[in-house]
Amino acid sequence: MSKVVLDVSMSLDGFTAGPNVREEEPMGDGGERLHAWKFGEGTDGEVALGQEVDETVGAVVVGRRTFDLGLGPWGGTPGLLDEIRIHLVPLLLGEGTPMFDGERAELIPEGKPVLGAVTHLRFRVASQGERQ
Numbered sequence: 001m002s003k004v005v006l007d008v009s010m011s012l013d014g015f016t017a018g019p020n021v022r023e024e025e026p027m028g029d030g031g032e033r034l035h036a037w038k039f040g041e042g043t044d045g046e047v048a049l050g051q052e053v054d055e056t057v058g059a060v061v062v063g064r065r066t067f068d069l070g071l072g073p074w075g076g077t078p079g080l081l082d083e084i085r086i087h088l089v090p091l092l093l094g095e096g097t098p099m100f101d102g103e104r105a106e107l108i109p110e111g112k113p114v115l116g117a118v119t120h121l122r123f124r125v126a127s128q129g130e131r132q
Contacts, residue, residue, distance in 0.1 A: 003082040008099065009034040009118070010086050015096035028096050034089050037118040081125050083110070088119040 010016050011034060018028030027034065084107060086099075107123035114120040 005083045005085060006081050007085040008087070009038070009089055010099050011089055011091045011093045011096075013092045013094065014099050015093040016099050017097035018093050019095045021097060028093075030093060031096065033091055034087075037087065037089065037116070081105075084123045084125065086121045086123075088121060090118070 008016055015031075016034070018025075018031035021028040021031075025031070106126035108126055110122040110124050
């Protein structure tokens, strides 16, 4: 059975896009820096990890805003999740689009973090029976 996976780069202060998201800057002011690791500005292993992630995608589900502003370059983020993969970028945006704006879930670590220019984390979202 297929999984729904959120795979996203996030700043240390919890933002997935910078402030002032608009058509000319679909990642907001400074938000493009969140993805530099994936396109050759990280370690060779990180670039390979980014390619591996892209190769495992069967379909992408996006919201209207992502579709309107950034579907072409960035894909999107699904709604109901089985797994969350966070690429934690050592960057403080200060403001922008928050990753978990009021959302709640119990996350179970999957494997060890992968360290490089960016810290790569994987979590499984706890099922109803696993939640306390």
